Amino acid sequence: MTATTLPDASRQYRRRRIRPARALLHAFLGATALAWFFPVLWALVNSFRDYDHTALHGYLSLGGFTLDNYANAWNQGELPGYFWNSLVITVPAVLLTLLLSSCAAFVLSNYSRRFNLVMLAVFLAANLLPAQALLVPLFRLYTSIPLPYWISESGSLYDSHLGIVLIHTAFQIGFCTFVLSNFMKAMPASLLEAARVDGASVLQQYWGVVLPLCRPSLAALATLLVTWIYNDFFWALALLSSGDKLPITTALQNLQSAFFVDYNLLSAGSVIVALPTLVVFFLLQRHFVAGLTLGASKE
Amino acid sequence: MVSNAPSPPQERATRPGEGPPRRPRTAARRPGLRNSRGDRATLALMLGVPALLVVCLVWLPAMATVVLSFTRWDGIGGLETIEWVGTQHYTDAFTIYPPFEPALRNNLVWLVALFAVPTVLGMFLAVLLDRELRGGPVYQSIFYMPVVLSLALVGFIWQLIYSRDQGLLNAFLAVVADVPPVDWFGDSDINLYAVLVAAGWRHTGYIMLLYLAGLKAVDPSLREAAAIDGAGPVRTFTRVVFPALLPINLVVLVVTVIDALRAFDIVWIINRGRNGLELISALVTSNVIGEASRVGFGSALAVIMLVISLVFIIVYVSTMLRGAYR
Numbered sequence: 001m002t003a004t005t006l007p008d009a010s011r012q013y014r015r016r017r018i019r020p021a022r023a024l025l026h027a028f029l030g031a032t033a034l035a036w037f038f039p040v041l042w043a044l045v046n047s048f049r050d051y052d053h054t055a056l057h058g059y060l061s062l063g064g065f066t067l068d069n070y071a072n073a074w075n076q077g078e079l080p081g082y083f084w085n086s087l088v089i090t091v092p093a094v095l096l097t098l099l100l101s102s103c104a105a106f107v108l109s110n111y112s113r114r115f116n117l118v119m120l121a122v123f124l125a126a127n128l129l130p131a132q133a134l135l136v137p138l139f140r141l142y143t144s145i146p147l148p149y150w151i152s153e154s155g156s157l158y159d160s161h162l163g164i165v166l167i168h169t170a171f172q173i174g175f176c177t178f179v180l181s182n183f184m185k186a187m188p189a190s191l192l193e194a195a196r197v198d199g200a201s202v203l204q205q206y207w208g209v210v211l212p213l214c215r216p217s218l219a220a221l222a223t224l225l226v227t228w229i230y231n232d233f234f235w236a237l238a239l240l241s242s243g244d245k246l247p248i249t250t251a252l253q254n255l256q257s258a259f260f261v262d263y264n265l266l267s268a269g270s271v272i273v274a275l276p277t278l279v280v281f282f283l284l285q286r287h288f289v290a291g292l293t294l295g296a297s298k299e
Numbered sequence: 300m301v302s303n304a305p306s307p308p309q310e311r312a313t314r315p316g317e318g319p320p321r322r323p324r325t326a327a328r329r330p331g332l333r334n335s336r337g338d339r340a341t342l343a344l345m346l347g348v349p350a351l352l353v354v355c356l357v358w359l360p361a362m363a364t365v366v367l368s369f370t371r372w373d374g375i376g377g378l379e380t381i382e383w384v385g386t387q388h389y390t391d392a393f394t395i396y397p398p399f400e401p402a403l404r405n406n407l408v409w410l411v412a413l414f415a416v417p418t419v420l421g422m423f424l425a426v427l428l429d430r431e432l433r434g435g436p437v438y439q440s441i442f443y444m445p446v447v448l449s450l451a452l453v454g455f456i457w458q459l460i461y462s463r464d465q466g467l468l469n470a471f472l473a474v475v476a477d478v479p480p481v482d483w484f485g486d487s488d489i490n491l492y493a494v495l496v497a498a499g500w501r502h503t504g505y506i507m508l509l510y511l512a513g514l515k516a517v518d519p520s521l522r523e524a525a526a527i528d529g530a531g532p533v534r535t536f537t538r539v540v541f542p543a544l545l546p547i548n549l550v551v552l553v554v555t556v557i558d559a560l561r562a563f564d565i566v567w568i569i570n571r572g573r574n575g576l577e578l579i580s581a582l583v584t585s586n587v588i589g590e591a592s593r594v595g596f597g598s599a600l601a602v603i604m605l606v607i608s609l610v611f612i613i614v615y616v617s618t619m620l621r622g623a624y625r
Contacts, residue, residue, distance in 0.1 A: 025427060026434075032424070033441040039500065040444065042467060043456050059470050100352065103345035111342065119350065121616050126357040128553075128612045130561050132583040133605040136594050137363035138356065139587075170356035173349050178619065202338040206345070231449030233564040238588060249449050253568060256455070263458075263465045270455045277447040285440065288447070292505070293512035 040274075047267035054264060069268035077255045077269055079248065086230055086247040086276075088161050093168040094225045098218055100169065101176035106206045108177070109184035110192065120178055127174030131234050138167065142239060159241045167239065168229050176221050179291075183217045184210060216290070223284045224291035227277050248273050361605060368598035388599035399600070402577035405491055409498075409578070410559035417499035418555055421506025426536060428507070429514040439511070443504030450501065450564040457497040458484065458569075487575025494565055494576060502558065506551055513547030514540070546618055553615040560608050579604050 046059065053064025073079065104123065108116045142158035152160030187210070195205045211218075236250035243254065255269050281288060368389075371382040392399045424442055428435050445453065460467045461483035469480040483493040517540055525535040541548075563580040566572045572581025579600055586597030 025432075029424075029427060029434075029438050033438050036445070036500070036504075037441050039456050039460060043459055046459060054465075059465065059467055060474065100349040104349040107342050107346040117620055119346070120620060122350070122358070123353055124616050124619060125612045126353050128557055128608065128615060129357060129361055130557075130580065130601070130604045130608050132563070132580050132587075133364050133601040133608075134357060134360035135364075135583065135587050135601065136367055136598055137360035141356075141360065166352070167356055170352045173353055177349065201335075202341045202345075227447050231447075231452075233449060233451045233567070234584075237567075238584070249451055252451050252455060256568070263462060266455065267459055270452060270459075273452055274448055274456075277449075278444075281444060281447040289443075289508060292446075292508050 043267045043270050046264050047271045049264050051262050051264045069264050070272065073255075073265050073269040073272060076265070077251075079269070079272060081244060082246060082248040082251040085161070085245055085251075086249070089164050089168070089236075089247050090226060090229045093165045093172075093229050094222055096165065096169045097172045097176055097225055098222060101173045101221075102180050102211060102214065102218070103206065104173065104177045105180035105184055106210055109181040116181075120181065123174040123177045125174070127171060131171075131238075135238055139238065154242075158239060159245065161245065163239050164235055164247075167235050168232065172225055172228065176225070179221060180214060180217055183214060187213060219284075220287045220291035223280060223287040226280055227288070230277060364598045364601050364605070367595055368602045369595075371595045373592060373594060384595065388596045389603075391596065392599055392603070396596075398573075398577045398582055401575075402572075402579045402582050405577055406559060406562075406579055408491060409495065409562055410556060412492075412495045413499065413502055413555050413559050417502040418506050418551060421503045422510050422551075424503070424507045425510030425514060426540075429511060439507070442507050445501040446504045446508070448501065450498065450562070451568045453497050453501050454494075454565040454568045457493075457500075461493055484569050485574070490569070490575045494569065498562065498565060502555070505554070509547055509551055509554070510544070513544045517543045549614060549618045553611045553618075556611045557608060557615075560604060 046054070047069050048065050048067065050064040050066045050068070054061070057064070104119075108119055139158065142163050143156050145157040146155060147157055147160060147162070149155060151162060154160060157163040157166075191209055191213075192205055195209050200208065230247070231249055232247070233249050233252075236247050237253075240246055240250070243251075246254070252269075252273065255266070367381075369383060369385055371384050371387075372380065424438075428439055432438075448456070458466070463469060463480050463482040463485065466483070468483065472478050473480070481489070484490050521539050521543060522535055525539045530538065561580060562578055563572075563584070566576040566578055566581055567584070570576055571585060572578050583597050583601045583604065586593045586600065
């Protein structure tokens with residue numbers, strides 16, 4: 001009895017006592033949040049301002065609002081092409097990663113146990129290796145794998161979108177396999193056994209029973225993967241040589257020189273580039289958070 | 300759903316006892332499933348293809364880098380042009396390669412700075428937000444919004460604040476105090492710290508998220524017990540909650556170390572990792588894909604990165620797997 005009443009009493013006591021502290025808490029959080037939001041806000045505000053106006057009156061002035069920067073950034077920076085490249089890399093890479101990692105996770109979570117741990121370690125550790133540590137051999141490997149012209153204009157895996165898709169997939173499989181195998185292990189074993197008794201093949205068990213149940217995890221991982229792969233800067237820099245094949249994040253470098261003096265144009269460019277991830281963030285926030293913390297906490 | 304495809308009779312026969320009561324789930328799981336040959340081939344493929352991809356594109360190249368670090372090679376000629384030089388590159392890196400020491404130091408400063416401010420702040424914010432609070436979700440969203448932006452883009456966004464002639468910071472400083480404009484990203488004495496503010500801006504939200512998830516998992520009765528024992532909020536956190544967060548602390552430790560080691564995009568986009576912004580990752584990249592193309596030397600630098608990260612990767616993997624197989 002006392003055990004249940006005591007916390008209540010103390011909580012009530014605390015609530016009354018702590019009111020000024022609550023105000024302080026909100027003041028602190030509000031101020032910090034404002035500071036946190038400010039850099040993005042600043043880019044957003046300046047992206048709508050006319051360069052001549054800010055050049056004349058300084059950035060601390062008001063007025064000179066325009067939409068021209070967006071049109072200019074979009075056209076001068078040749079953004080549509082770069083966006084297309086990002087799309088052509090991100091979508092297949094995410095789908096392939098989810099497919100392969102769910103396959104691997106299915107096998108690892110349902111069959112033999114010791115082998116399983118070793119494989120998971122191999123997968124998971126690969127996810128954390130520094131990309132630079134693979135650069136030279138990978139470059140060499142990519143240049144020596146021939147591809148038909150209709151897949152890659154360069155004639156090899158190097159400087160092809162397929163190559164970028166594959167390296168992203170190889171890198172991300174680890175984390176996804178780990179998360180999915182944890183999720184699959186938590187499923188009741190009787191589900192698969194029932195399917196097996198019904199004579200379902202392995203493929204039917206995977207596609208028909210396990211995968212539909214994994215939908216929430218898959219959604220969370222997909223959100224995360226889209227952000228990570230879209231945001232990748234290094235692999236495209238290292239494994240693509242033609243400027244017109246670069247995804248948008250890596251193309252930022254070119255934009256920097258294209259927009260050199262005009263910071264308002266630079267702001268508009270930044271906002272446009274950030275837009276897809278921000279949309280993902282606002283629409284799929286729950287999935288994103290779930291994904292980020294999936295690997296970290298296991299209840 | 301599952302179709303009732305008839306299975307071959309001999310397969311049925313090889314798995315007796317699959318009928319009534321199931322063994323508990325926690326026991327060794329479904330050992331030695333007796334599958335048909337086709338099923339076994341499917342299973343091998345399902346695991347084999349992803350494993351092959353990871354091994355061929357990640358592990359083998361990593362090992363090849365280790366081998367290459369003991370050689371001299373232009374990276375273009377045939378494999379027979381590889382020349383064995385022993386540990387030459389490693390001694391060179393430590394003795395006659397000027398950017399190496401600043402790079403090591405900068406990586407270390409990066410690591411310490413990430414721990415000192417964003418990690419602590421992220422944890423603090425998580426503790427503050429881990430309660431019923433009006434506007435709590437809004438605060439959370441704002442704090443982790445930078446996490447979805449790429450570090451390259453973060454560099455871009457902060458350029459608008461840091462730029463010498465058009466940046467907000469100098470404009471502001473010129474108004475409040477009459478100081479000459481500072482080149483925040485260009486001055487080699489301060490640019491590392493300016494960059495760290497930007498990188499920390501992004502890191503804080505990530506850490507906050509990890510701790511928020513960790514705090515949710517802490518048994519509430521622990522806190523109640525501490526409160527009954529008369530512990531204040533600070534004491535409750537340091538003595539009861541923080542120790543219970545051990546797995547998350549390990550994850551945060553590893554994430555921060557790896558992030559500090561892998562930091563690359565932001566310095567590359569600012570000045571390709573030179574002039575005060577040397578980082579090992581940028582040195583490797585410029586040695587390998589730069590004009591000089593010193594493959595062996597770049598590989599030696601990469602191996603140094605690899606060794607440092609492997610230590611923490613082992614910590615991470617064993618923490619994660621222990622959790623998964625408790």
